Amino acid sequence: MPIDATQPYDPDNIFAKILRGEIPAKPIYEDAHAFAFPDINPQAPQHILVIPKGAYVSWDDFSTKASDAEIAGFIRAVGLVAREAGMVEDGYRLLANVGQHGGQEVPHLHVHIFAGRPLGPMLARQG
Template sequence: MPIDATLPYDDQNIFARLLRDEIPSRRVYEDDWAVAFHDIAPAAPVHILVIPRGSYVSWDDFSARASADEIAGFVRAVGHVARAQGLVEPGYRLLANTGPHGGQEVPHLHVHLFGGAPLGMMLAR
């Protein structure tokens, strides 16, 4: 069910628990700024989620409150994962859902990296 991205951060959300190692994940990357792991219900041959280590509900929350170092570190982590997974050529999709209309389901900023096959149109017409 989509969530309201304007609500306060919930430190019991699944990604907060993953960051505390309370639940397992198939991590492919981690550094001081971000953690990347395989999605448990992949929507493409390659489907990786990248999350910041900080407590941010959405892209809007992150862009408003994160430090310049956090923003740069997170963006660089996303790029590193795309390159390490061989997604740059022939291409990939980067997606961040925000709020109910965007279909956000977990109240922690996360970016989806999709690739490994032609992905088709971004939105159904």
């Protein structure tokens, strides 16, 4: 169920539990600012999630409250993960859902990286 991106951070969300090691995840990349792992329900042949290590609900929350070092580190990590996964040559899509209308389901900022096939239009066309 989509969440309200303005709600307070919930330290019991699944990504917070992954960061604390309470739920296992296969690390693809990790540094001081970011953690990346495969999505458990992939929507493309390659589907990686990248999450910041800080307690941020959404992109809006992150861009408002994170330090410059956290922002730069996280954005660089997303690019590095895509490059190291071999996604750059054929192309990839980044997606960060925010709030109810954006379809955000976990109240911890996360960026999806999709690749491995043509991904089609960004949104389904409405009649």
